[in-house]
Amino acid sequence: MTTNSLTTSQGAGRAGDKVFSGATLAAGCLILVVLFGVALFLVVQAIPALVAPPADIQGGHGFFAYIWPIVLGTLIAAVIALVIATPIAIGVALFISHYAPRRLASGLGYVVDLLAAIPSVVYGAWGAAFLAPQISPAYGWLASNLGWLPIFQGPASATGKTILTASIVLSVMVLPIITSLSREIFLQTPKLHEEAALALGATRWEMIKMAVLPFGRPGIVSAIMLGLGRALGETMAVALVLSSGVLTASLIQSGNQTIAAEIALNFPEASGLKVSTLIAAGLVLFVITLGVNMIARWIITKHKEFSGAN
Amino acid sequence: MTVTAPVARKRSALTKGQLPAFAPYIVLAVALVLGAAILALIGFNAFGWGLVSAILFTIGLVGWSAAVEGGRKASDKLATCLIVGSFLVALLPLVSVIWTVLVNGIPGIITPGFLTTSMNGVTGAFDNKSVEEGTKVLGGVYHALLGTVQITLLATVISVPVGLLTAIYLVEYGNDRVLARAITFFVDVMTGIPSIVAGLFAAAFFFVVVGPGTKTGAVAAVALSVLMIPVVVRSSEEMLKIVPNELREAAYALGVRKWRAILKVVIPTAISGIASGVTLAIARVIGETAPILVTAGFATSINNNVFGGWMASLPTFIYTQILNPTSPSNPDPSSQRAWGAALVLIILVMLLNLGARLIARIFAPKAGR
Numbered sequence: 001m002t003t004n005s006l007t008t009s010q011g012a013g014r015a016g017d018k019v020f021s022g023a024t025l026a027a028g029c030l031i032l033v034v035l036f037g038v039a040l041f042l043v044v045q046a047i048p049a050l051v052a053p054p055a056d057i058q059g060g061h062g063f064f065a066y067i068w069p070i071v072l073g074t075l076i077a078a079v080i081a082l083v084i085a086t087p088i089a090i091g092v093a094l095f096i097s098h099y100a101p102r103r104l105a106s107g108l109g110y111v112v113d114l115l116a117a118i119p120s121v122v123y124g125a126w127g128a129a130f131l132a133p134q135i136s137p138a139y140g141w142l143a144s145n146l147g148w149l150p151i152f153q154g155p156a157s158a159t160g161k162t163i164l165t166a167s168i169v170l171s172v173m174v175l176p177i178i179t180s181l182s183r184e185i186f187l188q189t190p191k192l193h194e195e196a197a198l199a200l201g202a203t204r205w206e207m208i209k210m211a212v213l214p215f216g217r218p219g220i221v222s223a224i225m226l227g228l229g230r231a232l233g234e235t236m237a238v239a240l241v242l243s244s245g246v247l248t249a250s251l252i253q254s255g256n257q258t259i260a261a262e263i264a265l266n267f268p269e270a271s272g273l274k275v276s277t278l279i280a281a282g283l284v285l286f287v288i289t290l291g292v293n294m295i296a297r298w299i300i301t302k303h304k305e306f307s308g309a310n
Numbered sequence: 311m312t313v314t315a316p317v318a319r320k321r322s323a324l325t326k327g328q329l330p331a332f333a334p335y336i337v338l339a340v341a342l343v344l345g346a347a348i349l350a351l352i353g354f355n356a357f358g359w360g361l362v363s364a365i366l367f368t369i370g371l372v373g374w375s376a377a378v379e380g381g382r383k384a385s386d387k388l389a390t391c392l393i394v395g396s397f398l399v400a401l402l403p404l405v406s407v408i409w410t411v412l413v414n415g416i417p418g419i420i421t422p423g424f425l426t427t428s429m430n431g432v433t434g435a436f437d438n439k440s441v442e443e444g445t446k447v448l449g450g451v452y453h454a455l456l457g458t459v460q461i462t463l464l465a466t467v468i469s470v471p472v473g474l475l476t477a478i479y480l481v482e483y484g485n486d487r488v489l490a491r492a493i494t495f496f497v498d499v500m501t502g503i504p505s506i507v508a509g510l511f512a513a514a515f516f517f518v519v520v521g522p523g524t525k526t527g528a529v530a531a532v533a534l535s536v537l538m539i540p541v542v543v544r545s546s547e548e549m550l551k552i553v554p555n556e557l558r559e560a561a562y563a564l565g566v567r568k569w570r571a572i573l574k575v576v577i578p579t580a581i582s583g584i585a586s587g588v589t590l591a592i593a594r595v596i597g598e599t600a601p602i603l604v605t606a607g608f609a610t611s612i613n614n615n616v617f618g619g620w621m622a623s624l625p626t627f628i629y630t631q632i633l634n635p636t637s638p639s640n641p642d643p644s645s646q647r648a649w650g651a652a653l654v655l656i657i658l659v660m661l662l663n664l665g666a667r668l669i670a671r672i673f674a675p676k677a678g679r
Contacts, residue, residue, distance in 0.1 A: 093502025233504020
């Protein structure tokens with residue numbers, strides 16, 4: 001009798017085990033299916049634009065002629081954003097990990113994380129309403145003094161709504177990403193390496209150069225890649241700040257466009273082939289960011305045992 | 311005399327070639343005064359004063375250090391100045407954004423009825439009238455607030471079970487199998503999907519399944535789930551991992567089945583971390599604009615049905631009010647409403663962030679250590 005009740009209850013428990021582990025497995029697989037579905041549905045909806053006669057695509061010269069200026073615009077904006085954000089982010093990460101008083105450090109980290117909490121549309125509104133008018137005199141100065149450089153060719157935009165302003169807003173948005181990852185890695189530097197450097201008479205900066213930065217290099221690289229992924233896909237900052245136009249070399253004139261902003265500005269009113277074109281543009285963006293993120297994750301996984309950024 | 315003199319000499323030998331402890335304060339004071347003087351010549355403003363003073367401070371301190379202490383100490387000082395400076399530079403946009411939103415948003419938010427009326431029937435004519443006659447700005451964010459809450463709630467209802475179950479699979483059943491490693495990798499990759507691509511995916515999915523041009527709150531919720539699931543998985547996974555193995559083993563030793571051990575022992579132990587992770591995930595997606603823009607359309611009236619009809623949300627409300635003002639000739643009332651909505655949105659996000667910290671503190675396991 002006792003054996004019987006034991007086995008029956010065991011049977012019920014076993015069924016519960018099966019159901020539960022099956023449910024968790026299904027949820028895990030659902031994620032893979034969703035990611036696959038993202039790619040699949042984008043491709044299905046994008047095909048009409050890829051096979052349409054060139055004259056029907058916006059611009060009238062086919063999909064490739066339509067997409068490459070905005071791909072270039074996306075890359076320009078993202079790269080400038082990273083050039084601005086990376087040194088500052090590494091400086092902030094070093095400040096929090098090695099310079100700030102221990103008791104303040106976590107609080108300061110939280111303050112930097114607040115930057116990440118602010119919604120992107122608010123950054124866009126701030127960039128358009130506050131930053132652009134404030135910064136346009138600087139563009140005028142650049143145009144008159146450095147105008148011989150193609151990237152600062154005048155006449156400067158009077159409103160300040162240029163690709164450089166958009167990049168500055170983007171750099172503010174990627175700053176917390178690079179900072180928080182780098183900070184984690186700098187904190188993982190072996191204490192013995194640091195103390196050995198200091199014991200040999202190194203100053204704090206020499207210690208950082210000799211012990212912290214070499215140790216953190218792969219982590220910094222992957223943090224920059226993740227920041228790049230974010231900057232490539234960011235929509236609102238560009239859509240609200242940039243007064244878009246054709247591809248131009250000058251960073252201080254209005255012009256240029258990014259993929260994400262192009263989609264956001266045109267998708268709500270689009271119909272027919274235009275929808276397909278925009279979804280195809282989204283597919284291109286998806287492929288670019290997927291590549292960037294996979295390289296970043298691969299670097300992190302390769303150095304997993306050293307870094308805390310996984 | 312003969313005893314004290316060598317001591318004094320020794321001390322001076324040790325401290326020789328070092329700047330006195332008060333050196334930075336002197337340089338700072340000089341830099342501030344000089345900065346003010348220079349700015350007074352070309353027109354004073356606070357930002358320029360700070361910038362010029364910071365540059366003067368760096369040059370002064372590093373130069374003095376180079377003269378007294380030598381090159382190595384000077385480059386250390388320079389690095390310190392640059393690193394502290396970069397932190398201060400990073401604070402500038404934060405302060406500036408919050409200040410701009412507060413200054414521009416408060417007039418909007420204190421307008422009577424701003425939080426309790428929608429934009430239904432508010433046309434450019436009303437805005438022109440309010441500018442010309444100075445009457446109050448009509449219209450509000452009620453419909454957008456309602457839409458944001460509904461869309462985010464539905465996204466949470468979709469994401470939390472999927473994300474939590476996946477995290478349980480990874481921690482409890484995965485055993486570092488190929489599938490588990492693949493899921494971990496692709497969850498990380500999903501974290502990096504641009505939000506607008508997630509929106510396009512949901513739109514493309516519903517275009518195929520339901521019909522072209524389908525735009526409802528539910529589509530937006532699916533788009534937000536794509537962004538939210540990886541965040542939930544990552545944070546829940548971290549929390550489940552730190553549940554001590556002794557607890558699981560004690561449960562198994564008492565003859566408890568694995569699934570009951572997970573439900574009754576592991577999850578209750580980790581619930582504070584999981585809840586705060588979910589709250590942070592909500593805070594992340596509640597401000598997303600681009601996916602809602604391409605999936606839910608714009609609405610000016612209240613829509614209580616997530617599954618039918620266009621729906622407004624706070625971020626898209628801000629976006630449309632700025633980009634397409636209700637009255638093109640008088641954009642001021644629209645921008646006032648947009649900043650008011652931005653303030654409401656920031657308050658929501660900050661409350662969620664604060665809530666996440668409180669949850670983590672309040673529901674932390676009492677017998678943890």
